[in-house]
Amino acid sequence: MVDLDPTDQGILYLLQQDARNNTTSGIGEQVGVSSTTVGNRISKLEEKGIVTGYQPTIDYEKAGLDHHLLLTATAPMDKRSQLAEQALDIHGVVTVRELLTHHQNIELEIATSTRKEIEETLNELAELGLEIVRNELLKRELHKPADNFGKEVAED
Structure with a gap:
């Protein structure tokens, strides 16, 4: 640190x-x-x-990618890091988070323009070796800076 x-x-x-x-x-x-x-x-x-x-933060819907999903997947522990990196190369995958859990240890965000592209992306993730255990349609996401990084210094 x-x-x-x-x-x-x-x-x-x-x-x-x-x-x-x-x-x-x-x-x-x-x-x-x-x-x-x-x-x-x-x-x-x-x-x-x-x-x-x-x-940049992209509004995928305005950009024509209105099929925006959050996925939770399980990868074998010994391949988790490798599969997380490989998943990022699949069309439609925009974010991958590797989690320190045994099950449900990868979170993915996908953005596509059609339902067919969603299905293709899901199939490719399965072929890669990820077991999709949950998927949810994302309505919106909000962000803010971490308060512990100098908020009081920046606002003085």
């Missing part, structure tokens, strides 16, 4: 809030440091593997 000072925590909070529209100068103003310091801190957070990417 890496110790994060209040400046790093404030930067992480603001990046989670809106990485695309937060500039280094804007973040610097909110956390009380220069834009150069923010840029350097972000680079170090990336190098340490704390910040691993910047993915």
Whole structure:
């Protein structure tokens, strides 16, 4: 674990809030440091593997992928990590979460434009060796930054 000072925590909070529209100068103003310091801190957070990417949040329905499902699957324990990575390569799979449980140890999110694509994706996941134990149609998902990352620093 890496110790994060209040400046790093404030930067992480603001990046989670809106990485695309937060500039280094804007973040610097909110956390009380220069834009150069923010840029350097972000680079170090990336190098340490704390910040691993910047993915947009997509409204799949508006993008024409209105078949949006959450799946729970069971993978053999000795193949769980391998199957989780392979599942991400299947058409329609947009997120895979590997869980530390014996059963129901993989969660997947799929987004497709047709029912036929859902069926094809489910078949490919089964062929891969995942046993789908639950699937649910997703209505909406809400996100917020983790409060323990400098919310008070960013809002001062």
